[in-house]
Amino acid sequence: MTDTMTNLLDIENLRVRFPTRQGHFDAVRGISFSLRRERLGIVGESGSGKSMTGRAILKLIRKPGQITADRMQMGGTNLLTASERQMRQIRGRHASMIMQDPKFSLNPVMSVGQQITEALLAHEKISRRDAKTRAIEMLDAVAIRGPDRVMDLYPHEVSGGMGQRIMIAMMLIPDPEILIADEPTSALDVSVQLQVLEILDKLVTDRGMGLIFISHDLNLVSNFCDRILIMYAGRVVEVCQAGRLHEAQHPYTRGLLNSVPDLEHPRPRLDVLKRDPAWAEAPSVSALT
Ligand SMILES: Nc1ncnc2c1ncn2[C@@H]1O[C@H](COP(=O)(O)OP(=O)(O)OP(=O)(O)O)[C@@H](O)[C@H]1O
Numbered sequence: 227m228t229d230t231m232t233n234l235l236d237i238e239n240l241r242v243r244f245p246t247r248q249g250h251f252d253a254v255r256g257i258s259f260s261l262r263r264e265r266l267g268i269v270g271e272s273g274s275g276k277s278m279t280g281r282a283i284l285k286l287i288r289k290p291g292q293i294t295a296d297r298m299q300m301g302g303t304n305l306l307t308a309s310e311r312q313m314r315q316i317r318g319r320h321a322s323m324i325m326q327d328p329k330f331s332l333n334p335v336m337s338v339g340q341q342i343t344e345a346l347l348a349h350e351k352i353s354r355r356d357a358k359t360r361a362i363e364m365l366d367a368v369a370i371r372g373p374d375r376v377m378d379l380y381p382h383e384v385s386g387g388m389g390q391r392i393m394i395a396m397m398l399i400p401d402p403e404i405l406i407a408d409e410p411t412s413a414l415d416v417s418v419q420l421q422v423l424e425i426l427d428k429l430v431t432d433r434g435m436g437l438i439f440i441s442h443d444l445n446l447v448s449n450f451c452d453r454i455l456i457m458y459a460g461r462v463v464e465v466c467q468a469g470r471l472h473e474a475q476h477p478y479t480r481g482l483l484n485s486v487p488d489l490e491h492p493r494p495r496l497d498v499l500k501r502d503p504a505w506a507e508a509p510s511v512s513a514l515t
Pocket of ligand 1: 244251253270271272273274275276277278279291442
């Protein structure tokens with residue numbers, strides 16, 4: 227049975243800092259959370275520090291950006307002291323990240339089939355022929371119709387939704403325990419969005435993965451995730467169980483909820499989100515479990 231109570235990840239007092247001409251800018255300002263085998267949503271407006279949080283977990287912040295924390299533990303590994311070599315292994319085997327636009331992540335001069343096959347060969351001791359069969363099975367697993375044909379296509383020949391599913395297939399090759407998805411569906415139209423979400427959902431349920439789902443769309447996240455961190459100005463202002471979002475207390479969360487159109491209870495005008503400078507100064511709410 228999958229152990230659902232052990233934390234896959236513990237992050238305490240994480241900061242991401244960028245030096246600037248005027249001093250420094252803290253994109254993430256001391257946030258704490260843990261991840262179990264669950265769907266954890268991170269929501270907030272543009273610039274609130276969601277992507278930097280996701281990238282910091284895999285130490286993918288580009289220089290001169292700096293990551294500091296009191297603790298960053300992924301299973302048995304202390305991420306704070308892990309070398310770049312160890313981090314590459316972690317990124318390959320334990321945790322993967324799906325970005326918003328797959329076109330930037332796929333190699334433009336290799337066919338889809340070649341990319342998946344090469345990735346499989348790099349991770350497993352199998353023959354090229356078996357790798358090809360597995361690649362077709364993987365495309366099939368992420369609901370790609372006619373996988374044989376898709377194997378021969380190049381990234382520019384596939385649609386956004388298909389590209390995103392191919393990326394998910396690639397990310398699953400090492401069978402990671404943690405998947406970080408940064409706005410994975412925001413470039414897709416609604417029906418394709420749902421297909422990609424279904425695939426991610428199945429992965430958490432069937433493989434017992436922990437998913438960090440980053441989005442600016444509170445509505446989407448509340449339907450899809452188990453627990454939600456609401457970020458504002460680099461801090462976590464509120465933590466909610468998705469099913470209890472209607473009980474959210476923080477005015478920023480309430481504002482995000484009220485600025486979403488509701489088809490069942492339409493309002494003549496949506497609320498404009500008002501901001502209070504005090505929100506940015508309040509201490510970050512802990513989401514450790
Ligand atoms: N290299 C950099 N130097 C200075 N500031 C940076 C740098 N990279 C990012 N930032 C700032 O860090 C803040 C957080 O960025 P981040 O990408 O995490 O936001 P986000 O919540 O994911 O927003 P979005 O939804 O737009 O992606 C932003 O204000 C951004 O301008």
